[in-house]
Amino acid sequence: MKKHFYDYLWIASALYLILGFFNILFAWLGLLCFMIPLLISIFGKSKAYCNRYCGRGQLFSLLGQTLHLSRNKPMPRFLKSRIFRYGFLAFFMTMFGLMIAQTVGVFLNADSLKTAVTLLWTFRVPWTFAYTETALPAWISQFAFGFYSIMLTSTILGIVLMVLYKPRAWCVCCPMGTMTQLVCKGHAHGKTEQN
Amino acid sequence: MAKRKAVVDKTHCVACGCCTSACKLQAITVFRGIYAQVSDRCVGCAKCASICPADAIRVESST
Ligand code: SF4
Ligand code: SF4
Ligand code: SF4
Numbered sequence: 001m002k003k004h005f006y007d008y009l010w011i012a013s014a015l016y017l018i019l020g021f022f023n024i025l026f027a028w029l030g031l032l033c034f035m036i037p038l039l040i041s042i043f044g045k046s047k048a049y050c051n052r053y054c055g056r057g058q059l060f061s062l063l064g065q066t067l068h069l070s071r072n073k074p075m076p077r078f079l080k081s082r083i084f085r086y087g088f089l090a091f092f093m094t095m096f097g098l099m100i101a102q103t104v105g106v107f108l109n110a111d112s113l114k115t116a117v118t119l120l121w122t123f124r125v126p127w128t129f130a131y132t133e134t135a136l137p138a139w140i141s142q143f144a145f146g147f148y149s150i151m152l153t154s155t156i157l158g159i160v161l162m163v164l165y166k167p168r169a170w171c172v173c174c175p176m177g178t179m180t181q182l183v184c185k186g187h188a189h190g191k192t193e194q195n
Numbered sequence: 196m197a198k199r200k201a202v203v204d205k206t207h208c209v210a211c212g213c214c215t216s217a218c219k220l221q222a223i224t225v226f227r228g229i230y231a232q233v234s235d236r237c238v239g240c241a242k243c244a245s246i247c248p249a250d251a252i253r254v255e256s257s258t
Contacts, residue, residue, distance in 0.1 A: 047228035051212030061213070065246070074250045080207055166248040171211040181210050184228030
């Protein structure tokens with residue numbers, strides 16, 4: 001099959017995770033992985049992002065399928081249920097909101113900048129090695145640490161799911177995937193099916 | 196022998212599109228970002244079913 005430029009977006013995703021170890025400010029680039037899928041679902045009315053352009057999904061396929069790191073077993077029923085998927089989306093958005101609140105706290109000088117990455121919403125890992133003081137306001141760095149925490153956490157969860165279940169098991173509960181599917185469902189609501 | 200064809204469970208499909216890349220015949224596509232749809236080209240090889248992370252595809256014999 002012919003390869004397209006977008007078949008290599010997994011390189012960008014891997015690079016993103018690596019850059020975060022050198023300079024946390026690169027974490028801001030991750031906003032693209034939030035905005036692009038949403039914009040495509042809102043204006044393109046499709047999940048073309050998941051279907052074609054998601055580098056993270058490709059990375060999981062590469063590790064799980066091409067490199068055979070996945071057990072390739074079915075996921076437990078509960079993890080595939082709508083309740084879990086929507087619940088996880090709600091949880092994820094709540095944690096995202098808390099991260100924004102923390103950034104605002106630093107912006108208002110109510111909180112001090114914490115040069116740490118929080119993994120799995122629990123473990124605070126000192127990340128000062130990727131931080132250099134700049135002329136930029138502290139909240140910009142705070143957001144970068146917060147955002148990178150989210151990206152690294154979801155990658156870790158995705159890798160665990162990839163190993164235990166199907167290579168792309170993360171895509172079942174991925175908040176971006178769930179959200180864009182919901183947007184598409186909203187668009188299609190009331191339209192007649194093609195089936 | 197009865198013809199075999201993939202059938203998608205729409206309530207569990209997450210529209211990730213893994214099945215579309217797995218299918219050599221382009222017999223399965225994601226419809227409007229909501230769920231996957233199988234066309235008549237499907238030969239029931241089950242490649243899509245084995246890759247589907249949501250286990251939303253079954254291969255059934257159709258009459
Ligand atoms: S569900 Fe998430 S990880 Fe999977 S392809 Fe879509 S955005 Fe990427
Ligand atoms: S791989 Fe499974 S969940 Fe993903 S679009 Fe195809 S049928 Fe739906
Ligand atoms: S069963 Fe085979 S031919 Fe049919 S949609 Fe799946 S991969 Fe394609």
